Structures are given as C-alpha cells and as structure tokens.
Amino acid sequence: MKATEAFLPWLDFDIDGFVSRVTEKDVERVLEKEVLGYQDFLCLLSPVASRFLEKMAICSQQLTAKHFGRAILLFAPLYLADYCQNACVYCGFRVMNRFPRKKLSLEEIQRNGEILAEKGFRHILLLTGDAPAVTPVSYLEEAMSILSPMFDSLAVEVYPMTVEEYQKLRLVGLDGLTIYQETYDRKVYAEVHPSGPKRDFFWRLGTPERGAQAGLRWVTIGALYGLANPLHDAFWTAMHLMTLKKYYPEVEWGVSLPRMNPAEGDFVQKYNLPDKQFVQFLLAFRIFFPTVGITLSTRERPEMRDILIPLGVTKVSAESHTEVGGYAEHQEQVPQFEVADKRSVEEIKSVISSKGFDPVFKDWVRMA
C-alpha cells in the first residue's frame, strides 16, 4: 500500500499555520503558474483567495475546456439496499434508525435497470449500506451480471473491499469505484463513526488504492463537507489524490465535494461549507488537478449546479433517487439524504446544452 503510506505524513501537516501566512501576492503568483505544488493549492484554499474567485473561475474554465472539452457526463445512482451495520451519526441508513429495511431482489434490480436505461443512462453507480452479511460480494456479482448488458459502465459505492473482491466484480462488469473517506480528521472520524466496521479509518483510507490495484478504470474519492473543518478536509483530499495519482497514473482519478444534506436522525452539523467557499474549493481542485474528473451530485441545489456546470465539473448525476429501488418502487423507502436537484434528466440535458456543453451519456465501451 505505497500510496496510502506516502499519504500518511500529510495528516500531520500544519495547515492552519501555512494558511495564516498566505498573502494576496501569493495567490496572484499561483494563478500565473502552470504547474502547482501543494503550497500553491493551499494558497487557493485560503480565505485570502476568496477575493480572487473570478480569476480562479476563468482559469478553471479554461483548463477544463482544454482537457475535457465541452462535454459533461451524466450518470445515475441506483441504491440496491439500505441495510447497514454502522452507526455513522450523520447518515439516514445508520443501524439504529428504525425503518423497514430493503434489499432489491434480482427482478427488482432488472426493473430499475430497465427504467434507467430507458431514460438514456449508460453509466450507473450502484450503492448499498455497509452490511456485507446481507449484501455480500456474491449479491453484487449477481446484480452486475443483470445490469452489465444494459449499461456501458458500472461503478460501486459500497463497503470497502479487498483487491481480490474488486477483481471478482471486474469480471462481471465493474469498472469504477467511488469511496469517500467522509473526513480525514482522525479525531472527528472516530466521533462520527462510533461503532461498526467503518470505525477502521485506515482500512477505508486504503480502499481507493485497493481499487486501483484491482485494475479498476476510474476511482473517485472525496470528503463529506460538514463533518470537520472543510479546509483541512479539502487539503487532505487533494494530498490523498496526489499520492494516488503518482503511484497509479493509469487510473482515471476523480474527486467529488459532497456537502451534508438533512438525513434521518438528529445530527447537528458543527461545520458548514458555505456556497462561496464551496465554489472556491471546487475551482482550487480544478486548477491543482487539471486532468482529474470532478463530480457534482444532486445534493446541490439546481441554481448552484447550473452555475458550476461550465466552471470545471465533468460528471453530474441526474434525476437521482437515494432510496432503495427508487426508480421503480412505489413504496416509500427512507432516502440516504435529501436530493436538492429534483429536475428530470431532460431538464438537466437542456440546461447543459444551453450553457454550450454536450450532455454525454456514454463515455466507455464495454468490452467484456
């Protein structure tokens, strides 16, 4: 686990000390540079850089056009099950939340897949809670066998697996992985994950690397903003990404910046990532990583998504349901979080086109 080991020293870096010394001149200098180092990224995250948002936006827009063109990939999440053995204090699926849990049958998976394919999706992301006893790798294998003929790309956002397990799923069509560390702040991580296998910070930290070792084509990482100091999490996410990219250059690395939305339960956010700072962070990621994909989820409000589409985003989810089998089922399952952008795929497509971008549904060719 070379990349994970190489990342660990960054967890002790004095982020606040560095940021307190950043000046306007530093930010101006960074915006003139072509290749940025970690100090430059921290300058762009600093409060001082918020005065340069317009310049950062132009820079981000140009870099994105150069490396990704005017195309935005659309994908949809499909929740297969909401069983979970963790007690994450911020999540609607946590083990102590009492509601009727559900796991899709193979017929229901087929039906939900057909509906998503009918809407035009060719890339989907499969999600479950963290309950390998209920949704073991064999269940995911069966689900993918059903879905892979319908889609060009299948990715997962499920419990962390071993390299061998990811390899097993590759054989039935898995090509991508999304895994959020939630927070890189070890103290907060322990607090918000009081019980369950997710308590193991380091096992989760090594997950993207295990995905890369298994030969997955794309891996997206990120922090969940609202759990800990957002500036710290943004910096650590970038350093994690930087080390992963160094050791696994063949992987299409991506980053997402999800912000907390209301969920079942009574979690009160101690931290907040306001809109302006959220945009600043997203621009900073683009400028620091010109070739990395940036995903924008339906957690964001429509007006925010519309603003961000031309500024550096490359993948957006659309018409998402965050409850199990939400596309076909009539019964009301509990969503993992509230979707803020409830617009239809057609509406999102038309917004993307109106901004001079091409809404793309297919960006991979299934070879298996």
Next chain:
Amino acid sequence: MDSPLVIGNREFSCRLFVGTGKLPSSRLLPEIVKASGTQMITVALRRVNLSRPEENILSYIPEGVVVLPNTSGARNAEEAVRISRLAREAGCGNFVKIEIIHEMDYLMPDNEETIKATAILAKEGFVVLPYVMPDLIVAQKLVDAGAAAVMPLGSPIGSHRGLRTRDLIAMLIEKIDLPIVVDAGIGKPSHAAEAMEMGADAVLVNTAIATSVDPVAAARAFSLAVEAGRISYLTQKQQETLYAQASSPLSGLLSEEKL
C-alpha cells in the same frame, strides 16, 4: 499540381482531419465539414451511443466522410484490438486510429503496445493509423507491422503547444514511406501550416476546433492554414542556410552574354 493523399485506398483532397471528442454538440458536425472540407472525422468509440440515434455522433457525420474511430480508453494492445473490432461491428468501417494510453496527465501514447495492436489489426484487414510519440525506429516497426499511416504527436493532447517534437517528426517525414499525419498539440492554424510546410501529409485537429468560441469558423481557419502550408511545401522546397543568398545573384551579372 498536387496529388491527393491516399490512405487505405481512399483518396483525400483535404488534408485536415477533424476530431470530435470535445465538441459542445455533435449537431455542429455538418457545418464543420462544410466549412473545412474535411473528409475524415475521428470519433471515440467510447462515445458512440448506438442506443439513441439523437445521441449517436455517427448520425451527424455527412455521407462520404470517412469515419476514423479511435481506441480512446485502451490501456494496452489487447484492449485496443477489442475496441477496434467493436468499432467495425458497430458499422464504423475498417479505418481505425490506435490510441493506447495508460498515464492520464500527459496522455503519452505507449509506442510498444501500439506496434503490437497495429500488427494484429493490419492482418485482420483494418486500415490502421497509429498515434505515437515520434520515434523513427518505432515508425519503421509500424511500417513493418502494416500501418497505413503514422500519426506522431506535435505535443501533448489538448496542450496547444504546437510542434515541440518538430525535429523528430522531420525524421519521419524524411525516412518513412507512409503518410505522416501530425496529431495532437496543434493549437493554432499557424501550427497546422507549420506541420504542412515541413512536409507532413495531413494534420488532425480536435481540441483547438472543438473548444473554440466558434468551432465552425475555427475549422475554416485550420483548413485554410493546412492548404497554405501544403502549397508552401510544394513550392518552397529549399534548404535553410546560415548565409545570406542574394536575390539577384552575382552569377547573373557574370554570364557569358554580358562579358
């Protein structure tokens, strides 16, 4: 009088090939073809969506224009071969651009894997256009492998840096008996003209057209530049020299008639 460029038994009078990967809309393609006169358009098979005609880029390519599917996304020869076969099955014809990349920042092509894929596909009857880092030895191996042309990069994809590999491309132009199509890094019409002027047979432009504020006008500008560069190549075949050469040579004054 110029002769047409021939690749795989197809004749091309326009020496500008156009890429589609970064366009704001496939609907622009007919206008781009009209403005540029291009007769070859590249498409990434990973983007070809046959399930929805309105989202299928192939349905926007005018008849008579050669479709050059590329193997974008392939990380080794095996994947490139499989993508090429899928492209042919999908009705994209038998032209294919081999693009094998397993490093996502500079997108440098893997020459070794490219040679392998070229050999396999050429044997299967494909017209293979391999995208490579310019290297004379590699190009010679591609000739032996059955390539129909060689596509050296000018500089990294989308970088707009122009012909940073100019001297290496010049070696291919001089020594390789196949069409040389300069691909990647051509950010301005002047870069395209430069490539043509030094003797390249064609250029492929994607990012600079697709991400221009006016892709149709940009396609026209590149087309004119390619044509100008070609005419210049055909008419200006002179060696550069350090010394001045009089435009009214002294030898004229010393001709026998005047003595």
